[in-house]
Amino acid sequence: xxxxxxxxxxxxxxxxxxxxxxxxxxxxxxxxxxxxxxxxxxxxxxxxxxxxxxxxxxxxxxxxxxxxxxxxxxxxxxxxxxxxxxxxxxxxxxxxxxxxxxxxxxxxxxxxxxxxxxxxxxxxxxxxxxx
Amino acid sequence: xxxxxxxxxxxxxxxxxxxxxxxxxxxxxxxxxxxxxxxxxxxxxxxxxxxxxxxxxxxxxxxxxxxxxxxxxxxxxxxxxxxxxxxxxxxxxxxxxxxxxxxxxxxxxxxxxxxxxxxxxxxxxxxxxx
Numbered sequence: 001x002x003x004x005x006x007x008x009x010x011x012x013x014x015x016x017x018x019x020x021x022x023x024x025x026x027x028x029x030x031x032x033x034x035x036x037x038x039x040x041x042x043x044x045x046x047x048x049x050x051x052x053x054x055x056x057x058x059x060x061x062x063x064x065x066x067x068x069x070x071x072x073x074x075x076x077x078x079x080x081x082x083x084x085x086x087x088x089x090x091x092x093x094x095x096x097x098x099x100x101x102x103x104x105x106x107x108x109x110x111x112x113x114x115x116x117x118x119x120x121x122x123x124x125x126x127x128x129x130x131x
Numbered sequence: 132x133x134x135x136x137x138x139x140x141x142x143x144x145x146x147x148x149x150x151x152x153x154x155x156x157x158x159x160x161x162x163x164x165x166x167x168x169x170x171x172x173x174x175x176x177x178x179x180x181x182x183x184x185x186x187x188x189x190x191x192x193x194x195x196x197x198x199x200x201x202x203x204x205x206x207x208x209x210x211x212x213x214x215x216x217x218x219x220x221x222x223x224x225x226x227x228x229x230x231x232x233x234x235x236x237x238x239x240x241x242x243x244x245x246x247x248x249x250x251x252x253x254x255x256x257x258x259x260x261x
Contacts, residue, residue: 096232
């Protein structure tokens with residue numbers, strides 16, 4: 001989910017209050033299971049993901065108005081970083097079924113500075129429980 | 132803790148970049164910048180990834196050599212994505228994007244695209260003991 005920085009700050013507070021987790025990477029305590037059609041829409045863009053029959057997870061991020069600019073961030077399975085992006089167009093990627101370990105949380109933490117300088121960041125609930 | 136192959140993050144990034152540069156299409160250059168693998172197209176940076184850092188990730192040292200494989204897969208995946216996005220053609224191969232994969236056996240890392248038994252493209256093996 002792409003939202004403005006202000007909104008993300010609010011979301012982060014709400015998540016922290018709800019879970020008492022000190023580490024924001026822990027995120028919500030109740031994650032939905034990863035499915036073949038997942039979307040996390042936000043104010044400025046949307047994250048899409050799907051888990052395939054072999055356990056590969058594919059994902060992409062789309063900014064509603066401006067996919068240019070600088071994109072950078074990480075993909076996690078649990079607290080283990082499994083991918084890093086630093087590029088100049090909207091990112092997409094896949095996580096191998098070897099790295100997408102069952103029982104762990106798949107999460108995307110991505111930042112975007114668009115061509116006008118507007119900053120967005122993915123919200124903490126952009127993730128799911130790997131079945 | 133399992134025996135760790137002797138590889139530092141910058142060395143790993145450098146060796147991966149060398150091997151990817153050997154197979155990159157014309158116009159593309161793969162280089163290493165410290166722990167990052169960087170793809171350039173006609174001199175312009177297309178993207179970079181610092182996933183080589185994973186192999187010295189102090190929180191996940193117990194997962195070596197799995198971290199080497201994960202880092203290699205991510206580096207391959209990113210370079211594949213950047214090339215395909217730049218050319219609007221699949222790479223490597225001609226029909227679809229073959230999945231990247233990697234495996235550590237002893238002190239040797241092998242990385243490839245496609246099925247392990249019949250890869251679309253295989254990189255020169257990386258000796259982790261050097």
